[in-house]
Amino acid sequence: MEVNMGNVLGLVFANMHDTTLGDMTKNRTMGSVMFGGRYRLIDFPLSNMVNSGISEVGVITKSNYQSLLDHLGSAREWDLARKKGGLYILPPFGNVESTLYRGRIEAIYGAMNFISHSTAKYIVLTDCDVITNIDYKPIVAKHIESGADITVVSHTGPYTSDDLKTATVLNTNEEGQVTSVLIQPELSGTCTCSLNMFVMSMEFMVDMIKDSIARGKVSFEKDILQERCSELKIMAYEYKYYFSKLNSTDTYFKANMDILDPENARKLFVPKRSIYTKVSDNAPAKYDLDCIVKNSLVADGCIIEGEVENCVLFRGVKIGKGAKLKNCILGQGTVVGDGAQMNYVITDKDVTVAPKHVLTSSAEYQMYVSKGATV
């Protein structure tokens, strides 16, 4: 079935599940959390939408969105600086209806002005906590074909303790129709969890949101997916391609480490389906005479004089002579002094590690050093 993706509007929730990443989102949105050496989480949904042919995208923010605005700029890097369509940032208090939302229903309602101006027939909604290279086109096609009211992109796999904080578990029949919904249940074994990506027709969504607001409803998951499960046709779309879902510091760390494996990196960074990000005009990375670098991802602007193994280095990281780093994620502009030793450490942006300083943690609990800190 051929779908006209020009008829689809995208809506990205930049703040959803902020709290799951702890201090990393203290001063920024989920969407502006750094990932994979040169990206911010929002690069993935935005690039996926653009690569799927969606050229009109709204980004709903709530708080802490200065860094997000800096990152997105005019959205030219995502090819979303358009006269027709393009990127719209939708902060709270943007209009009379828009306040600090308490849940997804109010968030969408706050963006109603933007949504109602669009001529799109369908809408794709997504959060920023799933890192993947997804094509929305077959999902929209399946949505139309199945005649569903709501299509929820989901994945069936092992249920972990981290899932407890955010998971929406779907029970489905053989046709993939959702028969009941559990919110953050205490389960174990294999479950079908929502990836927090939804497809709806515009008409259905607008009516449903207005109706829900009139009834004082807040949560899309609880008040719509769960409560109205039997009266609506909610379909689960089983997503089987490579993805990482972030819901804790640990899953964040592992998702980064996961793409050190070239197999996984190839699944995430697909030629002709590029992940776009802000350009920062760094010089190439420089490897010094005595450096040793193994199994690592390195961004431009890095200068490496020490030893680095199993690490992700963001732009402009400097590793001093004799420093030894293993299993670390170093945020943009982090400077590691000569002879320092680090193992299982995540540094935020612009961290300075003093020469000969030793910072070690464990695979089970990674140390996090906050933005601008000197240790």
Add this chain to the structure above:
Amino acid sequence: MFNKKECVAMLLAGGQGSRLYALTQDVAKPAVPFGAKYRIIDFPLSNCINSGIDTVGVLTQYQPLVLNEYIGNGQPWDLDRIHGGVHVLPPYQKATGADWYSGTANAIYQNIGFIDRYDPEYVVVLSGDHIYKMDYNKMLEFHKSKKAAATIAVLDVPKEEASRFGIMITDDDDNIIDFEEKPKVPRSTLASMGIYIFTWEKLRAYLIANEEDETASKDFGKNIIPDMREAGEKLVAYRFDGYWKDVGTIESLWEANMDLINPNIPIDLYDPNWKIYSRNPVYPPQSIGKNAQVQNSMVTEGCVIDGSVEFSMISDGVIVEEGAVIYDSILMPGAVVKKGAKVEYAIVGENSVIGENCQIGARPETIEDKDSWGVAVVGHNLTISDGSNVLPKAIIYEDM
């Protein structure tokens, strides 16, 4: 009516660059990749914007497609402006006829109309084949303070190298009193860098006069500067003391690349106050594998390295497989070096594939006859089949 611009830059980018052989078969010299993530033209363009010059005409003629696409609307250099910005200027048909650019001066002459639209006081004339960081604004201030008709940037070169350059002979006050092109016995060590600032009113008149002389070769060095001197115009030399390199030959292109990883050479690409901008390809970060060994090299985004890389420049999207050895070499964007291949003292062009166990180039110490040694070059978009041997100094134009 356009607003006035005090200074407009004209960048000569039309030359064939024939001494780069296979590397300029299909691309103009200024578009040749350089320094892992740049193209040569990034240096003069970045210098312009960093010097506060926001109006640049790029004169193209030879194989302009790659260059045109690369420059695009000038956004990567912040040269996408409502008024001014970067403009690609190929030869065009006029009411009086159509001509190719027949010389550097003729190229500017044919674009007098472009320059006049901005009504500038001064024009900077630049080349598209030099690697350097220079504040043209300081040179302009010098030009103004000297009340000169033309200022030529010069570099004090070692005496033994002076005979390779155009040499300026000056008086104590840096007035140019004479000049000689590649003299056997140089009378001075001030070499012209091919960077000129002219007072536009003067240059305009000399360009028109030169054009009327049918025997003239329509060249700055051969006509305009000598004509100005003969007429008694004030010509001054502006001394530049930073890093500057002409990359017009295979050897100099290779050397200039290697200079970037030489800590003793004063060209700093990491200075946040003088960034060299380039059009960014969209690639993930570089991936350094478990078997990789990378030392004393520059590597950029999109590379996947699992072999050994030393003293080399690795451009975007390059793949170096396990067991491959890259030594003192330049791999241009998209090049692939397969398992067990050795690339030593070589330049591999864009998107070329070096098959398994190939030997490309050689270290000078392994060659007895030093005259037969040189940098080996594999052109763009070529496939070198498994086990092939490309000798030092060889230049490969076709698949092998």
